[in-house]
Amino acid sequence: MGAKRVVHYPARVLKGLAGPVGEIGDRERELAQNLVDTMYDAPGCVGLAAPQIGVPLRAFVLDVSVMRKPPEGNHGLVVLFDPELLLAGGSDYRREGCMSVPDYTCDVRRATDVVVRGTTPDGEARVVEATGFEARAFQHELDHLDGLLILDRVASARTDVFRRKRYADKGQHLK
Amino acid sequence: MAELAVTAVGADRPGIVAAVAAVLHQRGGNVEDSAMTILGGHFAIVLIVRTDDEPEALRTALETATTELGLAISVSRAEGARRPDEPTHLLSVYGADRPGIVAGVTRALADLGANITDLETQVIGQQEPVYAMVIELVAAEEAALDEGLNAVCDDLGVDYTLRTIEAETY
Numbered sequence: 001m002g003a004k005r006v007v008h009y010p011a012r013v014l015k016g017l018a019g020p021v022g023e024i025g026d027r028e029r030e031l032a033q034n035l036v037d038t039m040y041d042a043p044g045c046v047g048l049a050a051p052q053i054g055v056p057l058r059a060f061v062l063d064v065s066v067m068r069k070p071p072e073g074n075h076g077l078v079v080l081f082d083p084e085l086l087l088a089g090g091s092d093y094r095r096e097g098c099m100s101v102p103d104y105t106c107d108v109r110r111a112t113d114v115v116v117r118g119t120t121p122d123g124e125a126r127v128v129e130a131t132g133f134e135a136r137a138f139q140h141e142l143d144h145l146d147g148l149l150i151l152d153r154v155a156s157a158r159t160d161v162f163r164r165k166r167y168a169d170k171g172q173h174l175k
Numbered sequence: 176m177a178e179l180a181v182t183a184v185g186a187d188r189p190g191i192v193a194a195v196a197a198v199l200h201q202r203g204g205n206v207e208d209s210a211m212t213i214l215g216g217h218f219a220i221v222l223i224v225r226t227d228d229e230p231e232a233l234r235t236a237l238e239t240a241t242t243e244l245g246l247a248i249s250v251s252r253a254e255g256a257r258r259p260d261e262p263t264h265l266l267s268v269y270g271a272d273r274p275g276i277v278a279g280v281t282r283a284l285a286d287l288g289a290n291i292t293d294l295e296t297q298v299i300g301q302q303e304p305v306y307a308m309v310i311e312l313v314a315a316e317e318a319a320l321d322e323g324l325n326a327v328c329d330d331l332g333v334d335y336t337l338r339t340i341e342a343e344t345y
């Protein structure tokens with residue numbers, strides 16, 4: 001079993017910038033396998049980034065098809081090295097948790113549509129278009145590679161996100 | 176009619192809000208802004224009520240009506256209210272739990288001229304507790320604020336993220 005122990009905050013590896021992977025070889029493929037094994041081993045886990053198993057490299061895995069209600073059109077298991085966010089659009093709030101911050105959830109605002117490019121374990125370039133919850137998962141994992149946790153993305157002090165809306169009266173301009 | 180500030184704190188159990196709200200309503204008060212939430216297993220109420228009641232009379236009435244609930248109650252005049260500014264920034268501060276995080280960060284914010292409009296803290300987890308604080312604030316100058324926060328968070332050994340709040344108007 002390649003399942004590793006998931007690292008919890010305040011471990012510093014979770015707050016650093018993960019380094020580029022570059023060429024994909026056996027070591028990188030083994031890292032990918034460890035990530036996949038660890039993700040599937042943890043109940044409720046739909047994504048895992050290398051820093052979460054203590055490896056400060058730009059790699060993550062995700063699979064939202066294992067959810068109780070899997071989002072339509074999801075890509076199943078995705079393994080990417082050196083991923084980049086090419087496009088992000090739309091916006092939505094949703095409660096998120098993280099294996100590295102146990103016993104904590106908060107509302108996080110994320111884009112609803114993303115295009116992500118990365119390298120597969122075979123060394124091929126791959127572009128993925130994702131929407132909804134899968135898009136959210138991509139952004140969550142990308143954040144890990146930049147040392148960002150859900151604690152950095154909390155949408156508001158109170159959990160009531162609707163405080164942010166203001167309703168413009170007729171004839172008045174609100175800043 | 177004047178505004179009174181009412182606070183009530185007690186061990187959480189069903190019926191607290193109903194009991195307090197009943198007294199205020201019966202005495203002709205109108206609850207305006209309020210925050211009621213569970214903090215560490217205690218139910219805490221802070222509210223502003225518009226009423227003709229005198230603070231002492233209202234406090235006695237609340238205590239009498241809620242004796243079995245064992246609430247600590249205070250009622251005072253709420254004077255000098257000014258229209259709050261909309262927060263400009265959201266600050267997350269978090270790290271391994273230790274004394275001094277709230278004091279250190281809020282002192283730095285005050286010194287930097289930032290005004291806190293909302294603040295929430297939470298202790299996360301039991302084995303290696305993490306302290307998380309989220310603050311909404313009004314700040315004029317972001318660069319100086321960020322620099323100051325960097326210094327104090329470094330001293331305290333905590334992480335932070337400062338973001339501008341994007342408001343949406345419908």
